[in-house]
Amino acid sequence: MSQGAIAGFKASLGAERARDDQYTRELYSRDDTPEARLPAIVLFPHSHEEVQAIVRLAGRHRIPLTARGAGSGNVGGALPVEGGAVLSFECMTQVLEYAPQERLIRVQSGCITGEIDRIASRDGLAYLPDPGSSPYCRIGGNLAMNAGGPHAVKYGVTRDYVLGLRAVTGRGETLETGVRTSKGVVGYDLTRLLVGSEGTLALITEATLRLAPRPAARALLRAAYAQSKDACAAVNRVMQQGFLPSAVEFMDAHALAAVRGMGAANSLPDSSRALLMVEVDGEAADLPRQLELMAVALSGAGLLQIEHGQDEAAIAALWAARKSLSPATKAMAPRKINEDVVVPVPRLCDLLAEIEDIASAERLRIVSFGHAGNGNLHVNFLVDPANPDEMRRAERGLDRLFSSVLALGGTLSGEHGIGSVKRAFVGRELDPVSLHLQRQIKGLFDPLGVLNPGKLFPDD
Incomplete structure (x- = not known):
């Protein structure tokens, strides 16, 4: 990154909120995957307007920009591009509007998910999506990955509770999507398009979320x-x-x-x-x-x-x-490769049998648990990165796992997303026409390719 770009970010945010010291860069070089990539600078905006200024500056200098919530993702979605910029939403934690009579809350993307539910609980309401990391994960990350959780079998995932969004496209434009009513069918549903897009189309700065009556x-x-x-x-x-x-x-x-x-x-x-x-x-x-x-x-x-x-x-x-x-599985091996595959519920037994066969054939330790009511299993390969032979066997096992899931009518990810870890396999699930259209959508929202490059799609 050029010194001119670094100076521009510091002029926009101030030196305390545009950090390029070694400690901060290393701290934001990883998420919950074992990899690390050192950014050139870490940015801490406070407002939508500051995010917009950052995106425009990144576009002007062709700087890869990776948005980040709490860094609790499992697929490398928040891993920066080496030498690029990280935009952390952790300072954008305001509740902008709380309207219990309308059963909605509008928040900045840095709000902690569990805190949103705590606020709603005061009026007998609930924000029902509950990823396991809800005590510390941030709603922006949940929106980017369309996070789920144990109660998704009855109440659905993050996307089902989003009424509207405010975001900044890769062009640096402000985009406002959705409605604050329970019904609304004007135009294409850009809200649902952005949720789960992993920060590749636009950076979500604010979300209007639907609340529901709290179960008695x-x-x-x-x-x-x-x-x-x-x-x-x-x-x-x-x-x-x-x-x-x-x-x-x-x-x-x-x-x-x-x-x-x-x-x-x-x-x-x-x-x-x-x-x-x-x-x-x-x-x-x-x-x-x-x-x-x-x-x-x-x-x-x-x-x-x-x-x-x-x-x-x-x-x-x-x-x-x-x-x-x-924590129990993390303690069992130097590295845990956590996949969150999904199959139709009646095929769950077939998937478990296939996992046992993979473990036996490749001499691997595999621990499986998860949300059986959705057919969503977390399949954890416990490996030692210092053992090259074991890592090769794990790669073969993952390849077979993904092939088996798709053959059973399933999907590669239910709630963790694709990130950088699984993007090489996406072409197996999406047909060429779908993949081509999605690349074109990416080009419309982010023509310079600065928003979270190297994620979601395989190399073109």
């Missing part, structure tokens, strides 16, 4: 099974009920071993090799009926144990094992 009560069932196929059969029965559970989570035998090692699943039978967690919510008077029907659905071949939780302490205790999985 909830309860949880945790069921242990002798084999994964028994748990998969139970998932199919659960999802065929006349109402939707609010969460259906799965853990395989390797995931159970990981959490047992942390002392978080001591109450489970030693012989259990799969676990389901099914949560229901709604009016308190209706929960006993829902629990009874779900208990019947969970019963069947291979069931070893069912535990109930209806007060908040008991529910938290039952969730403890699931919430401990990410």
Whole structure:
């Protein structure tokens, strides 16, 4: 990056909010993937207008610009281009409008997701998308990746709660999309186009989000099974009920071993090799009926144990094992490759069998868990980067995994996105016409190619 460009950013934001010291550059050189790429400068805007000025300056100097929330993504979406600029939204945390009577909230992109829900809870409302990182992730990152979470099976993902956006295109233009009403069909739906575009079309600075009534009560069932196929059969029965559970989570035998090692699943039978967690919510008077029907659905071949939780302490205790999985698996190997593939729910058992075959054929440790009610599994390859042979076997395993997922009618990502990690495989899922049209859309929004280059699409 030229000294003129660096001077321009510092003149626009001030030296304290345009940082090019080594410590800051290294701090913002990575996200939750193991790679690191050193930017030339890190920028901390406070307003939409400052973001606009940054994008215009980046375009003028042809500087790659990577937007960043909390850096908690798993696919390298916030990894900067070496020598480019990082634009961090962490200083843009204002709640611009809160209208509980309209069930909406308008926030800057740096707001923490869990804080948005906390504000809504004061009026009996909720912001329902709940990625596992919600206590610290930022809404801008959720919007960029269309984040999900355990409760997406009933309540949907981030995109389903976005009414409108304010953003800056790669041309440096202000774009305002959407409406603040529950209905609106004027023009193309640019709001839904931007959500999940991974910062490649425009930088979202503000979002108007839909709030919903907070569920009055909830309860949880945790069921242990002798084999994964028994748990998969139970998932199919659960999802065929006349109402939707609010969460259906799965853990395989390797995931159970990981959490047992942390002392978080001591109450489970030693012989259990799969676990389901099914949560229901709604009016308190209706929960006993829902629990009874779900208990019947969970019963069947291979069931070893069912535990109930209806007060908040008991529910938290039952969730403890699931919430401990990410740190537990990270502690098992020097590197965790976390894929979030999705298949139709009836094909979940086929996917798990294929994963076991991959692990055996390639002599790999693979831990699988995730959102079974959506058919969304987090498939974690536990590897040692210092072992070249193991890394080659992992590459073959990933290739086979993605091919199997697509053959089963699935998709490469359910909530983590594509980023830089999975973009080489995108051509397997998108047909050439679709890929060509999407590249053309990218060119319309960002003709100079400065917004998050090297992400989402394979090399042309």
